[in-house]
Amino acid sequence: MLSTMLLFSMESHFSNYIATRFQKEVEHFHISALNKSFDGFQMFGFLRVENTLLVILFSLIASRLIKRLSERGSYYFGALFYVVGYSILTYFNQPWILLLSMALAVIGEIFFIPSYESCLGDLAQDELRSSYLAMNKIALKGSMLIGSLGIFLIDALPASTVTFIIFFTGMVALYLGNVVMRALQNQKTKPIDMLIDRGY
Numbered sequence: 001m002l003s004t005m006l007l008f009s010m011e012s013h014f015s016n017y018i019a020t021r022f023q024k025e026v027e028h029f030h031i032s033a034l035n036k037s038f039d040g041f042q043m044f045g046f047l048r049v050e051n052t053l054l055v056i057l058f059s060l061i062a063s064r065l066i067k068r069l070s071e072r073g074s075y076y077f078g079a080l081f082y083v084v085g086y087s088i089l090t091y092f093n094q095p096w097i098l099l100l101s102m103a104l105a106v107i108g109e110i111f112f113i114p115s116y117e118s119c120l121g122d123l124a125q126d127e128l129r130s131s132y133l134a135m136n137k138i139a140l141k142g143s144m145l146i147g148s149l150g151i152f153l154i155d156a157l158p159a160s161t162v163t164f165i166i167f168f169t170g171m172v173a174l175y176l177g178n179v180v181m182r183a184l185q186n187q188k189t190k191p192i193d194m195l196i197d198r199g200y
Contacts, residue, residue: 003180004139005146006173007079010086010105012147013166018089019044020151021159029095043095047102054106062110071115072181078111079177083170091163119181 022040029043030036038046066074085105089098120136146169153162 001135001139001142003173003176004136005142006169007082007177008140008143009146010083010166010170011109012144013150014047014086014089014147016147017150017153017162017166018086020154021090024154025159026093029093029098031095038095043098047089047098050099050102051106054103055110058106058110062107066111066114069111071118072178072185075112075115075119075181076174076178078108078113078115079170079174081105081108082112083108083167083174087163087167087170090166091159115181116177119177119184 019040022044024040026040026043028037028039031038069077081104085101085103085108088101089105092098092101150162150166153165157165
């Protein structure tokens, strides 16, 4: 539950802290290749559109790549890209860096979400499935709350400090998620190990 809250708060920070920072700190973003300038609100909208389009595009081509990785490896590398991508968005103001960071975050999301959902299904026993799903919804609401609290950090702390805090919470979520997946993997292999020990 804590891992879910911290990990999904990364995207919530984008809608709250990052969007507010763009509007307060940056008067305009200039993209030389397009010879156009955008204000903070427009740049946020542009990144949101990029996020949506890339999710659709990468979802169509990433399934084959995901199959080549183990479930744990897909989660680990996907969540790492996701955390790094959104962390970069909290600090830099250069348009091309922001666009590349969003692409990195989307690639990470595409990779780790299937493993996350599979892990959630393995955790939920049949008789307790509704309870697990309810707890997951609470965790997602908690991630939105954490993201909302990030707005109050804009005037209280330097951007570098906020970026470190967000990156650190993301890495804690990654570590906790990896621990859970390792435990599930050991649980799956335990019956096989018992059969091997018995000579079957």
